[in-house]
Amino acid sequence: MTTATKMATDAAVQIGKEKLLRLYEQMIAIRLFEERVNDLYTRALMPGLAHLYIGEEAIAVGVCEALQPDDYITSTHRGHGHCLAKGASPPLMFAELLGKEAGYCKGKGGSMHIADPATGNLGANAIVCGSAGIATGAAYASKYLKNGRVAVCFFGEGALGQGILYEEMNLAQLWKLPVIFVCENNSYNEYTHFKEATAGDVAARPEAFGIATHTIDGQDVRTVYQTASRYIERARRGEGPAFLQCITYRYHGHHVGDIARAYYRPKAEEQEWVTQKDPITLHGQWLMDNRMADRATLDAIQEKLVKEMDAAVEFAVNAPYPDPSRVTEDIYA
Amino acid sequence: MPDAATATVAPPRDATKEIGFGDAVREAIAEEMRRDPTVVLMGEDVAEAGTTFKVLKGLVEEFGPGRIIDTPISEVGFTGLCVGAAMTGMRPIADIMFGDFLMLVMDQIGNQAAKIHYMSGGKWNVPIVIRATMGATRRSAAQHSQSLHAWPSHIPGLKVVVPSTPYDAKGLFKAAVRDNNPVVFFEDKISYTKVKGLVPTEEYVIPLGVADVKREGSDITFIATSSMVQVALGAAAMLEEVGISAEVVDPRTTWPLDEETLINSVKKTSRCIVMDEGYGRYSVAAELAQTVQEGAFYDLDGPVRRLCAMHVPIPFSPALEDVTVPTEKQAFDLARQMCNR
Numbered sequence: 291m292t293t294a295t296k297m298a299t300d301a302a303v304q305i306g307k308e309k310l311l312r313l314y315e316q317m318i319a320i321r322l323f324e325e326r327v328n329d330l331y332t333r334a335l336m337p338g339l340a341h342l343y344i345g346e347e348a349i350a351v352g353v354c355e356a357l358q359p360d361d362y363i364t365s366t367h368r369g370h371g372h373c374l375a376k377g378a379s380p381p382l383m384f385a386e387l388l389g390k391e392a393g394y395c396k397g398k399g400g401s402m403h404i405a406d407p408a409t410g411n412l413g414a415n416a417i418v419c420g421s422a423g424i425a426t427g428a429a430y431a432s433k434y435l436k437n438g439r440v441a442v443c444f445f446g447e448g449a450l451g452q453g454i455l456y457e458e459m460n461l462a463q464l465w466k467l468p469v470i471f472v473c474e475n476n477s478y479n480e481y482t483h484f485k486e487a488t489a490g491d492v493a494a495r496p497e498a499f500g501i502a503t504h505t506i507d508g509q510d511v512r513t514v515y516q517t518a519s520r521y522i523e524r525a526r527r528g529e530g531p532a533f534l535q536c537i538t539y540r541y542h543g544h545h546v547g548d549i550a551r552a553y554y555r556p557k558a559e560e561q562e563w564v565t566q567k568d569p570i571t572l573h574g575q576w577l578m579d580n581r582m583a584d585r586a587t588l589d590a591i592q593e594k595l596v597k598e599m600d601a602a603v604e605f606a607v608n609a610p611y612p613d614p615s616r617v618t619e620d621i622y623a
Numbered sequence: 624m625p626d627a628a629t630a631t632v633a634p635p636r637d638a639t640k641e642i643g644f645g646d647a648v649r650e651a652i653a654e655e656m657r658r659d660p661t662v663v664l665m666g667e668d669v670a671e672a673g674t675t676f677k678v679l680k681g682l683v684e685e686f687g688p689g690r691i692i693d694t695p696i697s698e699v700g701f702t703g704l705c706v707g708a709a710m711t712g713m714r715p716i717a718d719i720m721f722g723d724f725l726m727l728v729m730d731q732i733g734n735q736a737a738k739i740h741y742m743s744g745g746k747w748n749v750p751i752v753i754r755a756t757m758g759a760t761r762r763s764a765a766q767h768s769q770s771l772h773a774w775p776s777h778i779p780g781l782k783v784v785v786p787s788t789p790y791d792a793k794g795l796f797k798a799a800v801r802d803n804n805p806v807v808f809f810e811d812k813i814s815y816t817k818v819k820g821l822v823p824t825e826e827y828v829i830p831l832g833v834a835d836v837k838r839e840g841s842d843i844t845f846i847a848t849s850s851m852v853q854v855a856l857g858a859a860a861m862l863e864e865v866g867i868s869a870e871v872v873d874p875r876t877t878w879p880l881d882e883e884t885l886i887n888s889v890k891k892t893s894r895c896i897v898m899d900e901g902y903g904r905y906s907v908a909a910e911l912a913q914t915v916q917e918g919a920f921y922d923l924d925g926p927v928r929r930l931c932a933m934h935v936p937i938p939f940s941p942a943l944e945d946v947t948v949p950t951e952k953q954a955f956d957l958a959r960q961m962c963n964r
Contacts (some may be wrong), residue, residue, distance in 0.1 A: 362711065364707075393744070394743075394744065394746075395742060395743050395744035395746070396744035396745070397744075398741055398742060398743075398744050399742040399743060399744065403742040403743070405739075405742065405743035405744075405746060405747055406743075406746065407746050407747060412707065412710055412711075412747065413739060413742065413743060413747065415735075417730060417734050417735070420730065420734060420735060421735075422703065423699070423700065423702070423703015423704050423705075423706055423707055423731055423735070424703065424706055424707035424710065424735065425707060426700075426703070426704045426707060427703065427704040427705060427706055427707020427708040427709070427710070427711070427715075428707045428708065428710065428711040429707075430704055430707070430708045430713075431707070431708040431711040431712050431713045432711070434661075434663070434689075434708070434713060435661075435712050435713070437712075439711075441707075453699065454699050454700065454703055454730075454731075457695075457697045457699050457700025457701075457703070458700055458703065458704065460695060460697065460700065461694070461695065461697065461700050461701065461704055464695070619745070620740060620741050620744060620745035621740070621741050621779050621780055622740070622780065622782075622804050623740050623745070623748040623750075623803035623804050
């Protein structure tokens with residue numbers, strides 16, 4: 291048995307068929323959701339900005355599938371994938387993106403601020419690294435209240451430039467808090483390669499605090515799931531935080547509208563990721579190679595989700611805007 | 624040094640126990656921690672040291688280091704952590720040793736804590752109290768002497784408390800802990816040592832957003848906050864000797880703001896001086912003055928005036944620092960001029 295075959299068998303046994311298919315389905319859901327966001331935005335139906343998660347789906351799905359429903363996440367400006375992976379409902383997501391009353395935040399938050407207590411989503415955050423404190427605080431509360439919950443803080447490698455990350459990592463390790471810092475390294479801080487903005491080695495930073503640190507292939511959903519599971523359960527046991535650096539790529543621009551990208555990243559590089567390292571293609575092929583699914587099964591998953599997402603878009607497009615009188619509600623609890 | 628010296632404010636009728644300003648805050652924290660196990664306090668040297676001002680002395684002995692928590696020198700870190708803890712079942716108190724350090728944590732306060740409830744469509748609450756200090760004349764220079772209560776007052780979603788007496792500090796702090804919103808609570812550092820007052824032995828809570836008339840009068844209203852209440856009361860006593868009856872109104876919270884009490888006082892006296900130790904430009908004093916101007920314009924004899932910190936970085940030398948803070952004499956002189964007496 292080759293090493294690759296053995297690893298595949300191990301993953302199949304450890305993860306199980308049902309979960310392996312679930313990982314695929316969840317990634318497809320995010321991909322289809324984001325394709326519709328792109329469409330809504332380019333048709334001028336969506337106000338504001340849209341930061342697409344396409345290409346990075348394996349990270350949100352791999353991590354969130356390793357969490358319990360009442361565990362916490364914090365998300366980012368590129369947050370649709372995290373929210374969906376943690377259980378958000380697409381119609382309410384789309385409604386929020388379009389600024390509708392039916393949306394998760396009654397139209398007051400929008401794309402960058404989806405929040406949902408029912409799924410443990412403490413909120414997407416439009417300040418880069420703005421939620422590091424919130425996630426660490428949720429982990430602190432979990433430890434204090436002894437409720438066994440773990441908090442995951444998603445952030446991009448751009449957040450490595452923010453001081454708060456290091457203050458929170460220090461506190462998290464000092465107090466052995468159940469928080470997982472998930473760094474989605476897609477190589478680009480907006481329009482700047484991260485190596486132009488990041489001194490030294492990324493992993494060396496959390497390691498300096500004594501935090502368990504692991505750099506993984508963020509395009510391999512099984513690796514993400516298995517690694518995240520290990521560190522999440524470790525955190526749940528009270529053994530402290532972890533830092534996962536997931537190497538990934540965003541296929542689209544920093545936001546929809548960031549079209550002419552050649553000045554900051556080569557087209558060939560984009561093509562290589564899209565054609566060689568696509569997390570959905572790779573996992574789909576793996577499922578077929580390992581006889582977990584055939585093409586028809588995968589197609590059926592996609593078809594079902596296309597219908598769901600189209601219906602979700604229709605719901606949101608037809609949903610009413612909030613009455614302007616609502617503008618002064620919800621400022622204070 | 625403001626010449627307020629050691630003032631003892633007239634106590635509420637049922638108050639029987641004399642305590643200091645800092646004691647009042649400590650008692651409030653202790654009572655709330657006894658009542659609610661989800662209340663914790665964290666900050667720099669808050670436990671065994673009891674803060675640099677010794678205000679929290681003894682709390683760690685009662686509640687242990689798991690609830691009175693020493694943090695690294697990491698204001699952003701522990702304040703941000705408190706925001707998350709507040710969202711997930713706790714009522715944390717973040718202790719910012721010097722109010723000047725609020726500038727370090729403004730993202731956590733202004734972009735996160737203040738907006739989470741609104742941005743989430745009312746789904747998440749952030750019941751955090753941020754304790755901070757304010758006030759000059761401690762020879763601490765420009766980075767440890769400012770009164771920055773205007774900053775959080777500017778942001779929707781925050782409540783801001785500026786107590787002037789032990790009675791108010793205790794009752795308002797308890798309300799702040801119980802509030803489901805982020806509350807920034809400013810304690811005047813000079814008041815820790817200079818202000819004593821009576822409080823009831825039994826429990827009481829003062830709702831946020833209710834002004835208090837500290838002294839009744841008929842010729843002129845001082846609207847004064849925090850440290851300036853003592854100064855206004857001193858000026859009022861001096862004015863009484865020259866036959867001018869001054870009323871002193873303390874808003875106690877800059878938000879929510881009890882506009883009605885301020886306006887009614889000025890409607891009665893027809894003259895108003897706003898006293899606040901923050902800077903005057905784009906300030907709490909400006910907002911209070913405008914509130915009165917809009918609400919009592921036709922009852923005013925003249926423009927509402929302001930006495931605030933001089934618009935300079937707070938200097939170190941006593942010779943320089945003392946001229947930056949409004950004094951009883953300045954308030955007295957301005958009031959006489961406005962009353963033509």
